Amino acid sequence: MSGATRIRLHHLTFVDEGDEVLVGRPDTEAYAVLPVDGADLLRQLQDHTIPEAVAWYEQAYQETPDIESFLDDLRELGFIHELDSDSDSDSDNNNDSDNASAPPPPPVRLHRLAKAVFSAPAWLLYTALATTAVAVLVTVPQVRPGPSRVFFAGTLWLVPFVLVAVEIPLIYLHEMFHVLAGRRLGAASRISIGHRLYFVVFQTTLTGIYSVPRRKRVFPFLAGMVSDILVFSALILFAAADRTDAGTPGLPGRIAIAAAYFTALRFLWQFLIFMETDVHHVLATVLGRTDLRGLTQTYLRSLLRPRAERPAMTERDRAVLRWFGPLTVACVTAAMAFGLYSLVRVLSTYTTQLTHGFGAGAGTGRFWDSTFSVFFVVGQFVLAGVLAARDRRARQKGLPQ
Template sequence: MSVRLHRLTMVAERDGVMVGRPDTGSYAMFPAEGAETLRQLGAGKPVDEVAAWYESECGTPLDFDDFFEVLDELGFLVPEDVDAPVAKPVRWQRVGRWAFSWPAWVLYVAVMVAAVVAMVRVPSLRPSYELFFFTEHISLIPIVLTFTQIPLVLLHEWFHVLAGRRLGLPSTLGIGRRLYYLVAETRLDALLSVSRRQRYLPFLAGMLLDLILVAVFTLTAAVLMGENVPAWVPGMVLAISFSTLLRLVWQFMFYLETDLYHVIATALRCADLQNATRFFIRSQVRRLLRRPPPVPDAEWTDRDLVVARWYAPLLVLGYGFSLGSLAWAGIPTVWRFWSTVFERLAAPDTPASEVVDTLIFLSMAVAQLGLLIYVTVRDRRARKRTRAMQGELA
């Protein structure tokens, strides 16, 4: 008797061997003996022969009924009445290899150096919050920034995708939420199929693109300033550039699971540092309140639990910084905008142009709030479904 397995990847880690299916993003940590068992089964060896090897190697027999049940839950087994799927080549792999080839790197560095030189020579090209106010129309600012940043954010995520697909790894794009921020996100679970050293570039590729975009916009504005064009045109380009730069700075808020968080977690050899740290904080709070400890909803590695002890203060301070920034700048800014909206709509002598300007701004704000609520509800329902499935499996 033999079994059929899907194409599996195996990467040696400190705590065992990470085994998974890149096509579905299903991964699990196996001990070295378990991974070798999978290798032999995948090579077509009969179960009896593999069982004899395992018992001679480990000194105890392997419960193959439980082992196969785990493999089935992970989706590693190919059902008897189904043909084994043929591995399909990953699209855009050639484009990904070109995007990170040495000629491309030379071009990227040259553009960024030229932009820095331009900023040194022309002070008005340097980043500043004043670059946002390139027009007096309050609706035009969010319209321009929204409809330019959306494709730029997608390009940011697309660079993550290309960096992964150059390695032959599939990926998906989606929309998520970090605290009160809406974010686009690239799911690169298949990175667990390659060594840690190969994961850094896919994590940092989006930030690389942001630097390139800032450089390109800066140089474009420098050229436009020397032409016979209205002043608001290079001003608008610089506003877009500054928004892109702020998105780059946002990546340093690693406690919100930004690109740099994944770099740090990978360097520290952690599998799920963020959730392990949240569990550690909940445990400490309940201990101080003399209440029973929380029930873990996942299994974390020993490394995650050790690092969580010193990462916990950074996580708390980070969330405190974001909430403090919201209270200090976010809420007053929102209040200023909405006060202007209500004043314009309530005043009987408001010019028609200002009314239209205000209504456009109002519709955009409501749309963004509605999207945030939708993503929040969607994520909570997904977590409930996951916990219910885990309860059934238990």
């Protein structure tokens, strides 16, 4: 690398973040936080030869940069597209196109759809939908979700299968709103499918949004919760439209109410900010801290040590923890309290129906329905335990899971 006179860089983005600059290559989602002088040197390398960039830096900062080490770091990050040596023809040395950065990547897919989904007319429609749903909840008590509404049918074993079939697409829609919000900004974003134990999970990668200013990164993290509000509103309105002459919802309406209840739980789940939920990422973005959970855990563990052995913390970290700690306690307490209340109510209703089913006598349809339901519920925990033990053994042996 010592013989290099100029470099050709990939398309890079520069986002000023106070005393630092976040430099990234969006197409590979590689990012690095550089001091201002390092970012300035990198900008010079985009349009000038290496000796010219070094000379500029020496004049601007009154010191000589370690250019060899700097170029090594750029290469490891994948920022360098080409590195030309002194053996190139002299006629190329003055060619600006050789020194310019590579052209920006093509527009992301679904960019137009993303702009339409979050356009002004769309927001007017979303507002009308949510407002109407609130009015229906106030005036039509038959469609209000609750723990007892989870059991929409008299057949117990049918309930979890139907709800899983309904909830999986709704969870995917939640993640898709994150993706579209990112692509609306022109940032790369995608959904991947994985599993936790035997549960299918969708995971959204939004690394591309670090190519835009921090204030524009907030909404992509909130977009999933917007989806939950819209889904909840649509389900309530559907249940209201499905009512019979007596005012009670039919089977499709009851399924919608049960799904709306779990959608509301999913919305509240986002406030468990110690679990890196949507709200956690919003707060981390606003505060400029990428690892709020790690910061909080470090602080809490330090309280168990003698004061002299506690790790040093910056004043900024202390300022964040002064209000983030109480906020975490408040959010987690509220979410856990509601979750515990819901669990108790659901288990109470489930136990009551089981009792009635077993009380109907052996051999009856309700008896076998209750029996199959118990095996299904217990079987889930047994399967989860077996898979967890298998994964633990695989980790211990270093095998793929």
